[in-house]
Amino acid sequence: MKQIVCLHSLTPEQIRQIEQAAPGFELIIKNKKELTPEQVQAAEIIIGWSKTIASHALQEDSQLKWVQTWSAGVDTLPLERLRDRGILLTNSSGVHAIPISESIFAMMLSFSRQMHIAVRHQLQKKWESDLKVPGQSTLGEINGKTLVIVGVGEIGRETARLAQAFGMKVIGVRRSDRPEPNVDRMYTMESLHEALGQADYIVNVLPLTDETHHMFDAAAWNAAQKGACFINAGRGPTVDTASLIDALRSGQISGAGLDVFEQEPLPADNPLWEMDQVIITPHVAGSNDRYTERVVDIFTENVKAYVAGQKPPRNLVDYERMY
CATH class of the missing domain: 3.40.50.720 (NAD(P)-binding Rossmann-like Domain)
Structure with missing residues (x-):
């Protein structure tokens, strides 16, 4: 048989x-x-x-x-x-569209409402209403902000749907510029940097291929709108980690929500662990x-x-x- x-x-x-x-x-x-x-x-x-x-x-x-x-x-x-x-x-x-898109929004809302900072204060029994971290303003909202989704597949589509419900403007980037429901404008990968220049929030859900390896590098961060937040729920090696750390230190990128990394587990001596403007989850965004x-x-x-x-x-x- x-x-x-x-x-x-x-x-x-x-x-x-x-x-x-x-x-x-x-x-x-x-x-x-x-x-x-x-x-x-x-x-x-x-x-x-x-x-x-x-x-x-x-x-x-x-x-x-x-x-x-x-x-x-x-x-x-x-x-x-x-x-x-x-x-x-x-x-x-x-399989991952719902849990990963919800994880993405958990991170975006945390950055907007500074929940990650409030939790750190809670652990110190610290009552502090000023929750801002270096490079960020005080409490904000995602309504009216621009979200750039890089890699609009199943996860990107669900993320776009949720973003529209929150009143965000949605820009998509993928191989094809074919229109997609809930995406206000679609760019091809060749226009990635142009799209990043409009983003308040950048969500990376790209697969790892020869083409996408280190696609998010120093040039990409420099092309991004200053102060944008970056969320990676795709593949770790699509991001040049060293350049991301530099962008976070300079304030070019104001916050990063990271579920995946170039090296996993993330080494204990990696500077990302110590950054207040970073949220780290251990490659669990798709788990449910x-x-x-x-x-x-x-x-x-x-x-x-x-x-x-x-x-x-x-x-x-x-x-x-x-x-």
């Missing part, structure tokens, strides 16, 4: 959901340490990925034909080897209690098509674009 190997825990209902969508397949659920090399090599479909199983999954006699990742990003996978083997690759794009449910829904739709001899209709990765 053909085999599907899933590296993540599933509920009995989710197991039934997959089994009903994939008749003729045996579903094996084990973590990477429990799987034998023989089970990895025999799998036609793998849900999830791990460097631990890569050598066995990509052997010449492996049965692997399709990988459904547990994450939206695929930059940590051996893309060239998967492509050369003709293996289908689908990601979990769309409905994650597995949403991944299984994506996989179920895809596997129904796969069983019928069709390509998976959702989130098929373009190896040339790397997303």
